[in-house]
Amino acid sequence: MAVGAEAIFGDSVITSTLESALSWARESSMWPYVFGTACCAIEFMSVASSKYDISRFGAEVVRFSPRQADLLIVAGTISYKQAPILKKIYDQMCEPKWVISAGACACSGGFYDNYTTLQGIDAIIPVDVYVAGCPPRPEAFLDALLAIQKIQADERLLDDRAKRVFKGRLDA
């Protein structure tokens, strides 16, 4: 026996929480900012092109301003010189925001275990999904996007996101 709005309007309405309604709407409308620095960025070009076509998953509106994006895709090696810029870009994005670390370099420094390469971007900014590969195939990028969609659907934004604390090596 339905109660509340459903009792009055029958099957013509579905009740939900505000959070899950937002998640449902957001799921197929992620706006990525591609922080592409190296080889992985060339593979992202394939992800956006006709054959792999990221727009099938609603994320083709690639933003070139971090202020308009809610998904940061870090595709490529991040050097120590680049790190403060990556952090600035991340800080400029509005909450809620998600981060994909694409490729071996962004995840761990890859095979550049040396004086100039940051050994994983999670020392600077929080990461939601890591993608393996050097570079990852386009399918792996899409898989990461699906993983982000799932993460955000399962989250409660106000509790899980806004109250999250992250302190990286560049945070004073």
Added chain:
Amino acid sequence: MPKAFLERFEKELSIDAYGAYKLDASLILQALHVLYQNDGYTFLVDMTAIDYLHQPSSLRRFAIVYLLRDRLFSNLITLKIDVDESLAVDSIASLFKSANWAEREIWDQYGIHFKNHPNLKRILNHKEFIGHPLRKDYPITQGQLCHRSDDLMDEMTPRLKRKGIESHDALMFLNLGPAHPASHGTIRTFVALEAETIRCAISEIGYLHRGFEKSCENHAYNQIIPYTDRLNYCSAILNNIAFAHAVEGILGIELPDRAQFIRVIIGELSRMIDHLVCLAAILVDMGALTNYWYLYNPRESVYDLLSKLTGARLTNSYMRIGGMSHDLYEGFEEDLHVCLRAIDTGVGDTLKLIEHNRIFHDRTQNVGIISQEEAINRSLSGPNLRACGVAYDLRVNAPYYHYESFDFDIALGSVGDVYDRIMVRFEEIRQSKRIIEQAMKRLPQGAVCVADRSISLPPKHEVYGNIEGLMNQFKLVFEGVKVPPSESYRAIEGANGELGFFIVSDGSPKPYKVKVRPPCFYAMAAYPSIIEGGMIADAILSLGSLNIIAGELDR
């Protein structure tokens, strides 16, 4: 022969064990003057330093190496000076503009000071960095955090002053990059604008410095192949070839004909797809998105071929010292034809849209001009130099892999503007196709690796079938290819120009030093002077037309 140079410095000159002319550091500027003025050595290929810390036979710890080519580009000369305790030598930036950044790099990486250099500051490493990482006593993994980016005003203010601009009131300062879609990855150009006109520009690089050269010193020769993939990742195999070619030069081996032909075929295919990305990207920068699909999608068919051939789409690591990892697969020729057809269609469709397009012409013609003399003095090479009308192509000037026997044309421009740089690349795609078709017709049978078991792995059936094969495999995998002591430079025509490797070997399985001559580096150094005085929208196209690939630029 550099006659005037040899006569003038007859007493002071000596020739070292590896064929380099050695002379006292105090004479270097004088010597280069003579070489430049009297002998016509007007093209500085590259310069680098060597740290002999672990080679106690050397009298001085450091040496600087200068590589020059003459006017015809066929003769290469190596000059070498030892650096004394003062760790300072004369800058040659007054003679070769390209030396400006090259010397900054040596200062940054080795800590050698250049007297009278106009702007001696770090270039690849960040400004908070302490020490000089390519010195042998700098530990490879000792990273240093960077907290703030350089505001570059220390370069901007004097440069504005030199242009007679004292007051900053009428100017707007703007960063193009390093995180900007039109900055092609990680390149930063800091500009002073008056309305939309660029009065002054400064480029900062190093955001993708990945320590390629230090990593090379810590890996065996064949282990370096994957690192070379990631220099110019748009044409990874050409980088493989260039490196293997340089090492094979030291080993003194000649590849079997089949291997040479396969290198030509795959190399030219890489050149084609490199140009495709460059052209696709610059047309997007211009707002012509349709062409992006026309040019980029054929790359996918090439990726399919490369995946079948090498197992990877982008970073293929196909070459090995002394040959390649394996032969072509059955059905390769059909796949290749599919690729060539797809590229043909893509290029044709694009040209239909732009060839007689007024907007395209207005945006590209007489924009971003660089003159012949300037281009040579700044060590530009490849399509960027040929667009200025200079017929320099290593495939013709110093042929390798039987290039002299192929029928193809060098594409040349006349003005040296964005238009020429684009059109030269379109034409080179066509010419590469011609070369591939000829090479496929002439492709001989035979081995794809040299037979020397201290260089190439034995066939698998020998490894599993007899003890000698097993031993050969074991020794080569565990010890690596041993390269006799040498200091040598060898180059091929990469997609972006002269792509060479200067390798110092000491007889061990790891190189003592590797310096890559990245064509992008010198093109990027020329960029600020190209865009000054132009509009900001033209600066974007100029950058795209130079085809700067950060992996190769910053290494």
